[in-house]
Amino acid sequence: xxxxxxxxxxxxxxxxxxxxxxxxxxxxxxxxxxxxxxxxxxxxxxxxxxxxxxxxxxxxxxxxxxxxxxxxxxxxxxxxxxxxxxxxxxxxxxxxxxxxxxxxxxxxxxxxxxxxxxxxxxxxxxxxxxxxxxxxxxxxxxxxxxxxxxxxxxxxxxxxxxxxxxxxxxxxxxxxxxxxxxxxxxxxxxxxxxxxxxxxxxxxxxxxxxxxxxxxxx
Numbered sequence: 782x783x784x785x786x787x788x789x790x791x792x793x794x795x796x797x798x799x800x801x802x803x804x805x806x807x808x809x810x811x812x813x814x815x816x817x818x819x820x821x822x823x824x825x826x827x828x829x830x831x832x833x834x835x836x837x838x839x840x841x842x843x844x845x846x847x848x849x850x851x852x853x854x855x856x857x858x859x860x861x862x863x864x865x866x867x868x869x870x871x872x873x874x875x876x877x878x879x880x881x882x883x884x885x886x887x888x889x890x891x892x893x894x895x896x897x898x899x900x901x902x903x904x905x906x907x908x909x910x911x912x913x914x915x916x917x918x919x920x921x922x923x924x925x926x927x928x929x930x931x932x933x934x935x936x937x938x939x940x941x942x943x944x945x946x947x948x949x950x951x952x953x954x955x956x957x958x959x960x961x962x963x964x965x966x967x968x969x970x971x972x973x974x975x976x977x978x979x980x981x982x983x984x985x986x987x988x989x990x991x992x993x994x995x996x997x998x999x
Contacts, residue, residue, distance in 0.1 A: 814865045815873075821864075822877045825857040843961050844932075844970060848977035851925035855981020856988060858921050863989065866911035868903055871924065875899020878927055890937070891930030898926040918982040925978030932970055935962040 810818075832849035836842040861870050879895035882888065902924035909916035934942040946955045 808867055810865070810867050810869050810873075814867055814870060817864050818861060818870055818873050818877075821857040821861045822874050825854050825861075825874065825878070826881060828853040828857065841961065843958070844966060845973060846931070847925060847928035847970060847974035850928055851921070851974060851977025851979075852981040852984065854925070855921060855978070855983070855985040858924060858978075859917065859982055859985035859989065862906055862911050862917050862920070868907050871903040871906065871920070872896075872899050875902070875924065875927060882927075882931070886931065888930060888934065890933040891927070894930030894933070895927035898924050898929075914986060918979055918986065921982035921985075922975040922978035925981070926971065926974045929970060929974060932962060932967075935959070936964065936967055 829850040832853040833846055836846045836849045839845075858871075858874070861874055875895050875898060878899070879892040882891040882895060902920040905920040905923060906917050911917065943955055943959055946958065950958075
């Protein structure tokens with residue numbers, strides 16, 4: 782009788798040990814999470830600025846800017862996921878990015894795409910409780926589509942946008958820029974953005990396994 786009671790207690794105790802992982806991913810963000818988000822957001826901004834600085838001067842570099850941002854931004858994005866593992870962390874990162882891009886570029890499309898991409902990416906990672914690496918990597922590819930808004934003015938209100946650009950940069954520079962973004966390249970920009978995010982997340986995954994876990998950063 783005593784053995785049966787002990788076995789029953791052991792059986793009923795097992796689900797309680799499996800619950801914390803799921804409960805933690807559903808818990809609200811705390812002070813520590815907000816601090817980490819701020820730190821990794823700053824790192825993300827610096828790295829994508831470096832990516833933009835490298836790609837933009839190249840003659841045909843602009844269409845590859847999203848690709849480059851995804852690669853360099855992979856580490857802080859994945860750290861945001863793995864250090865918090867709570868819904869909202871990625872969304873806040875995207876909102877901060879939207880505000881920054883809105884101030885720098887004055888482009889409402891980038892604000893919309895940044896917020897939308899971050900919320901969808903957050904939901905994707907959440908389905909795996911922020912612990913399934915395949916979903917985390919996929920979410921990184923989706924998150925990197927925030928930069929698509931930077932190029933949407935070439936396709937929505939194109940004539941007005943190019944006219945305003947002529948007034949600022951001149952006809953020659955505007956013609957060169959417009960030539961880089963014909964209608965057919967829009968889906969290519971989407972594909973490049975996703976691939977860049979996936980590559981960046983894969984690189985981050987390798988770095989986290991080799992270095993960050995040993996250092997206690999994840």
